Amino acid sequence: MTRENELSEANFEQASRQLLQLKSTLESAIAGQATLITEMIITLIAGGHILTEGLPGLGKTHLAKALAAATDLDFSRIQCTPDLMPADITGNEILRRTADGENRLEFQPGPVFSNLVLVDEINRASPKTQSSLLEAMQEQQVTYTGTTHPLPSPFWVIATQNPIEIEGTYPLPEAQLDRFMVKLRVHFPEVAALLAILDISLDVEPSELLEPTMPRERLLQIMQLSREIIVSDRIKQAAVQLLLCTHPQPGGDSRHFRYGASPRGLQALVRTARVHALINGRLQVDLDDLEAMALPTLRHRVILTIESELDGVDSDELLTQLVQDWRERA
């Protein structure tokens, strides 16, 4: 897309309208999770990976499948277990006999070679298997026996984990958590949403019935368009200030933090804020966009002190308070 010739108000309006249409499509399949759906679409357009956390049965896997169906993307699913091996994810070399009778080792791509990969219950996989996702998520490539295999583009990983199960799980290390652009919490739906769930998904899986509303090519165009959103210096400074708020300082709420968010978190914050502005029909990022995306992009990048964890301090509440204070100052 040549920017000079094709960018117009209509482009942005159409992109915003299509994103809202995608959102409404997903809401028709997943009831009571409007915020989660919006944040997931934003992260998708921003080109980041998603970690969802919630109790079983809230529709995490269902949402990922619905997203793949609505966007007409190649979809694969990895159900993590403690005995899952890295090769089960990345792929393996197998011996094949050619037509002329010659035996040859060929790379058989694993489930990670897909546009949208659902890694279900990622915290059940062993650390070795979890780390095999590192290169794929960050470099969008897989190296096997010295040969590098690029992953298809676009490439997204949507991982889920259950926060209440401790036994037989391997919590994700901080380095791998940082690879996820956002960490989304799946909240329990309200009464009206529960009734809607009964209406739409009692006997069928709505995600299997969804028609693609946004072609893959259009998705890539919107991803490109979102990078044209203007981020002013004032917004950049405000984002930096917000990031620094998460770093431990004597006094205030940040004293509960052992480590603050990383610069990668700052990038994630601004990139998702750009898409948030696009969905809301703006050509420029605003403080509202930063505020809206602060919690999803920063909550898994701060580490509480041992004392605060033992005291049961909730990092989400601390971050919410920090963001409010930051917004008053900005």
Add this chain to the structure above:
Amino acid sequence: MNSELARKLQRQGLRQRNRIWLNRVLSRAAPLFVYSALVFFLGGGIHQLLLPLNFALIAGIAIVPSLAFVGFLGITQKPESREGAAEADKLFAANSLFVSAWELTRLQSDIMKSDIKGTANLLLERCEKALPDWSRAVTQPAPGKLKPAGLVTVTLAVLGLFFTLQPSHVQPRQTSQASPNASLELANAESAVAQKILSELSATGAQPTPQTPPQPAASTAPADPPASAAAQGSRKPGQPAQMDISASTPAAVNPLPASDPAMTIARTAPASNPNGAEKTTDHSAGNEAAEAPDSGVIEAREYDLVQLVDIETGSDQRSIANDETSQGGKLIEPEQGVLRQSNGNPWRQVSANGFTYMLSPQQRNLVWRYFVQLDKIDDP
């Protein structure tokens, strides 16, 4: 890019920057405004109730520190232009559209401005469309309300200013301790001065209606006031005569022994040095009496001029009395006729209320001072 739009954006940003600047300075200088109001109020109260004060003094104490601090704040608290743009964006509820456009038009160089395309151009177009609404928002600011503290401060300042500018009703301390009846005070003061003068007159030996006024010899005449003043050399020009000076004043007697060379100098100086005598003549008691508007004035002037002529005759030709260019010579010339009538007697005859007195120069001086005191009482 539209340059007119850039100018408008910059103007709005500067306007808001100045507004922030003013608010910042005023908010931080508020305690000093309270101080100024209190000083005005207290100064006005003191001025009206206790002690008359100079307005410039009160105003200086009240205003100068505040002005100095405001000037200091104005220099140190000047906000940056981008703060003004951010404030304008907040005021317009523009969701960062204003500040983004402002940065595009300000931070980019001219070459880059001409190259603004794509989203930036669209953003500027949006900004241009929204600018009229923003301008209306600025031209119709919400009416500000004066807080109670500010109201009290302004009231105190206005009252203090009013009291300070009003003339004080407080009399000077010495008169405020006397009788409240002003006319009675005046009469008492006049009678006191009269009693004093009369007592001094009787002490100096004034005699009513002498048939043959005494003709003291030149050698036995009372000490000539100009000569004695010149000999003493203690009074400065413009200094009034002291009330307790009398003929028996010890200063008239030279305490030095006759054989002392200094005594000879003191006695011979008035006669041999005409300059010294002429200078002391202007400030002597006889000269002061000459300015008084009574009959003794003319006669006293004759007396002074006689002394000048006497000096002139015994002096060299370079005396100031003969100097045509000096004031002394000019004074002498028109009085030649009077000088010839003078007999050199310092005693003068004064008639009042059917009585005739012979007054010496010192007595005439006392009478003149009496009238001067009366004038001061009448017109303080």
